[in-house]
Amino acid sequence: MPAFDDCLKQVMAIQGTLRASLIDHSSGMTVAAAGRDGPAGDYTAVVGRDHFDPEAADGADAGADSADAGPMEIVRATMGSPAFVAPATPGYVEDIVITAANGYHLIHFVVPDFDARLVLYVWLDRLIGNLAMTQRSLHSIGRHLVAA
Amino acid sequence: MGASNPPSTLRQALEPWCAVGVTGALRVEDPPGGAIYIVDGRLSYAECGLVSGVDKLLTASGRVPAEVWRAAVAAGRSTGRVGESLIADGHISHNELALSVLSALMDAAYFLFDAAVGARFEPDAVNPLGSFCDVEFAAACAEVDRRRRLLTDVWPDPAVDTAAVVPSRRLRGHQVSLTAAQWEIVANADRRRSPADLARLLGRETFVMLLEARRLVRAGLIEPGRPGGSAVAESVAAVRARTAAALVRASEQRVEARAAVPMARGSASVPVVTAQVPETGGRETGGRETGGHRESSGDRESGNRREAGADRVGIARQTTRDSDRRDAPGRDDAGRDAAGRDGERAREPTVGPILPLPRRRLAEPHRWPVIAADQVRAPVEECSDSTLMRILRALR
Numbered sequence: 001m002p003a004f005d006d007c008l009k010q011v012m013a014i015q016g017t018l019r020a021s022l023i024d025h026s027s028g029m030t031v032a033a034a035g036r037d038g039p040a041g042d043y044t045a046v047v048g049r050d051h052f053d054p055e056a057a058d059g060a061d062a063g064a065d066s067a068d069a070g071p072m073e074i075v076r077a078t079m080g081s082p083a084f085v086a087p088a089t090p091g092y093v094e095d096i097v098i099t100a101a102n103g104y105h106l107i108h109f110v111v112p113d114f115d116a117r118l119v120l121y122v123w124l125d126r127l128i129g130n131l132a133m134t135q136r137s138l139h140s141i142g143r144h145l146v147a148a
Numbered sequence: 149m150g151a152s153n154p155p156s157t158l159r160q161a162l163e164p165w166c167a168v169g170v171t172g173a174l175r176v177e178d179p180p181g182g183a184i185y186i187v188d189g190r191l192s193y194a195e196c197g198l199v200s201g202v203d204k205l206l207t208a209s210g211r212v213p214a215e216v217w218r219a220a221v222a223a224g225r226s227t228g229r230v231g232e233s234l235i236a237d238g239h240i241s242h243n244e245l246a247l248s249v250l251s252a253l254m255d256a257a258y259f260l261f262d263a264a265v266g267a268r269f270e271p272d273a274v275n276p277l278g279s280f281c282d283v284e285f286a287a288a289c290a291e292v293d294r295r296r297r298l299l300t301d302v303w304p305d306p307a308v309d310t311a312a313v314v315p316s317r318r319l320r321g322h323q324v325s326l327t328a329a330q331w332e333i334v335a336n337a338d339r340r341r342s343p344a345d346l347a348r349l350l351g352r353e354t355f356v357m358l359l360e361a362r363r364l365v366r367a368g369l370i371e372p373g374r375p376g377g378s379a380v381a382e383s384v385a386a387v388r389a390r391t392a393a394a395l396v397r398a399s400e401q402r403v404e405a406r407a408a409v410p411m412a413r414g415s416a417s418v419p420v421v422t423a424q425v426p427e428t429g430g431r432e433t434g435g436r437e438t439g440g441h442r443e444s445s446g447d448r449e450s451g452n453r454r455e456a457g458a459d460r461v462g463i464a465r466q467t468t469r470d471s472d473r474r475d476a477p478g479r480d481d482a483g484r485d486a487a488g489r490d491g492e493r494a495r496e497p498t499v500g501p502i503l504p505l506p507r508r509r510l511a512e513p514h515r516w517p518v519i520a521a522d523q524v525r526a527p528v529e530e531c532s533d534s535t536l537m538r539i540l541r542a543l544r
Contacts, residue, residue, distance in 0.1 A: 026329060026352075028298060
């Protein structure tokens with residue numbers, strides 16, 4: 001998807017970014033991705049990728065078929081949980097941050113006008129990356145993505 | 149083998165065009181209708197009568213007013229610049245349109261790729277909307293397969309997709325939490341509309357609505373009502389049924405063709421081998437690589453023998469290797485030349501009786517990885533007994 005490559009390039013320019021992807025969380029489809037594939041496997045079903053490797057896709061097993069499957073489960077659990085909404089008020093989740101042994105995982109919801117279904121997922125190195133700075137840049141990149 | 153047969157699904161018809169890297173449109177001629185647009189061998193757009201296209205996604209959801217869309221289409225259809233005029237007039241951003249186009253493309257691809265329909269290629273046809281997406285064919289196939297797997301994982305009964313949505317009147321428990329898409333399903337269900345109808349009504353992707361509806365069924369919040377309340381629901385069901393039938397027919401023909409060729413070559417030796425030593429049947433199966441799979445899938449017809457069948461194939465393969473090792477020196481021995489003859493015959497070109505594949509296996513797409521969970525899941529795919537579903541979920 002050339003339309004989203006600029007956005008991902010900006011995200012990958014953030015210091016310490018290991019992987020960046022843009023996910024449509026309503027269907028779970030990875031719209032575009034850049035950087036390293038997830039620790040679970042070396043195959044990603046990225047619709048917007050330039051060089052898709054069908055051999056790798058065939059070898060992958062059904063459970064861990066994508067590096068974005070993990071973040072998608074988190075998004076799904078968060079969206080389905082009543083703990084994160086005010087009762088009887090429609091609302092948005094803005095960010096999810098997971099601090100894990102292999103780095104920070106940031107999930108930023110690109111909210112307005114997009115039917116609220118795009119998610120920016122960034123995997124950040126713990127030593128090099130700066131969590132707060134990355135969060136701020138993700139907000140501005142997300143806003144820019146909607147406008148462009 | 150596949151080269152001599154005409155392509156049975158649209159996926160197979162599409163593949164060569166993408167591989168060559170042409171520009172044009174593959175128009176679907178059979179009932180659901182639709183087209184897949186290719187630019188330089190990459191998919192740029194797909195539309196299908198069953199799902200909401202970009203027009204529905206944008207207008208029915210209220211993102212772009214219907215008259216604005218009609219004006220843009222009238223202005224830009226002939227030049228293929230409908231999308232660009234929308235962007236230029238500031239009604240929608242480029243990225244948002246690209247995302248809608250991608251959603252519509254994958255949504256149509258989900259229904260079209262595995263449908264058994266006739267198609268005609270029209271060179272140099274371009275989408276009037278303009279080209280906002282390019283998706284590689286293999287990536288689109290992987291995404292379609294992922295979607296199919298996701299739907300089956302949530303709830304394996306496809307009848308839910310085309311049955312009327314009936315929300316439960318009374319709930320057990322104190323509260324329930326819904327996502328926005330689930331709320332839309334419940335709020336717009338009028339006991340006639342199926343999930344496929346709701347998607348067109350609301351301007352959402354059909355796949356997303358099917359997924360959320362299956363999740364609601366799984367949670368017990370809605371129940372499938374009467375099937376086929378509308379034209380869309382009926383045609384979704386019809387396309388699926390016809391595809392399953394056509395796939396079975398095509399593969400049966402393929403199996404018959406495969407069975408006919410080696411039989412003509414060396415049919416004389418088959419009965420001799422099987423008559424002399426009873427266990428050579430197993431030995432032969434292990435001897436060819438694809439034979440093991442065919443044997444094991446033949447056993448699947450009786451569910452509880454499945455594990456035993458898989459074990460037997462594994463053992464048979466081992467004994468083949470053992471017997472081969474035994475046979476090599478055994479040919480020098482005068483007393484063991486009978487065994488040697490058997491071993492040689494087992495190594496002759498493949499001439500076993502070939503069982504037709506069971507139907508269930510053939511109806512599934514070929515790219516599915518054969519995993520244990522799928523084998524458990526497959527036999528109940530067409531069953532709507534909720535008790536069985538619950539047992540299955542507990543087992544997983």
